[in-house]
Amino acid sequence: MTSATLNLISSSKPISQGAEAAKSPPMLIKHRFKKKYRHESLDTTLTKARVAGEARLLLRCLKSGVNVPQILMVDASEGVLGIEWIEGQCVRKLLPGGEEPEEGREVFEEAEQSTLDASNPLRAYRITIDQLLGLIGTELAKLHKADIIHGDLTTSNMMVRHPSSFSPSKESGVPTELVLIDFGLSFVSTLVEDKAVDLYVLERAFASTHPDSEPMFASVLNAYAKVLTTKEWKAIKTRLDEVRMRGRKRSMVG
């Protein structure tokens, strides 16, 4: 543990905003630690390529107007990506059904949380479910318009910024914004197939985490379609129906 970046990590709190001095923006550190089971030089090459890839995709998103966290530090040789800390909550926990704990340990905390926020966790964010679903669709459309495929769309990989840390523009009237996170599996592609699969992955994620997801996903698609041209949307819609029939992987037969 001699590298400066590792010093920084050891002085940080896991999933917290430690380490950074006052006045500087809090930072989230995403550390791809060394995998001992891999040959060292392979591990270094892979880690470097992944950190570099994720950083490039984030910058591409920023330039295309997709809401993503800004990059604050990159140390590719240590596998570290430092990004802006988003004050808020992930969408999974804001939609019905998402609150259910994944591990037993969380039960207690979650129970406390839900009594605090009364019945509707969205109240603190001053938006309705429909507005939230609309934000998701719009953001995804911006992403795909820039030919970026997220690759791992779930409601856990979307965050809603807390209104207290967001200064809304006058026209939109929405007191918050949706931020896409985790571009570890992302890539650039112009193919309709890739965009349709991206949406399909999200549809499955909705179906598996949130009860009665069909109308919810439909309003996401509705907002998505509004940003695209009719032609673009038609192509993706047709392909999405195809993907639904056969699943995410293309048939290898023939």
Add this chain to the structure above:
Amino acid sequence: MDSFTFPHFPCDKSTAHFALFRNVENAPSLRQRIVKVSTMPVPVGDSGARREDEVERDAVNFAFIDARLITSRTHLRTAIHQALLASVTPGAMRTRGVHSEILFNLNPTNNITESFKNFGLSDKSTSLLVVRIGPGASSFPSAASCHSAPRPVLTHEQIQSQVRELMKDAVIGSIVPLDDPEQGLASVTDWGAVKKLFKLNTEPAVKSLAGKPEEEHVVVDKIVTSAVAMKSVMQ
């Protein structure tokens, strides 16, 4: 006079002192001094360096950054942090010193001469951010490799005022607080020049915000800061 502290770096470079100078009057002569120092013969061994040379080298041993192209405190901080990171990673430095590495990191391309021309001191500079990397008063416990060095123990304030005097000797101008709403960085940044240099005028994020300068500045700052942070892995 202001500082960033980076306690996770070795203690001889755990602090960046900086000041924003406005109404700078001696840019041309300052630039000549820097050029002269940089072409001085590099001392070999202990006896090689003449004493006056060393004093002169120390007197202008700063990063002089054209403040018009700096968009925020975080932007500056990120550039310094990435430069420090390069300086402690073997083989990562692209320039000869940590101060020039800051200028290099700020530039969108990998051309060193170009980065000095864009972000460095020019004869016409009137607003400068002057940065000096140096030891901090307190250092990270596990990184303390130079605790045994026979350095007199100074407080942060003492070091700061020493550096400030050095800066004031080099630059003729007035120091203004970075965050001052009227005189500070916010009034210096030339957003048009930043957008042009980073070729942002055609990017959808910036185009869609035409006519809304406040929102546009937030977006441009985000892009520029991110570009600096990811410079080392840029294609």
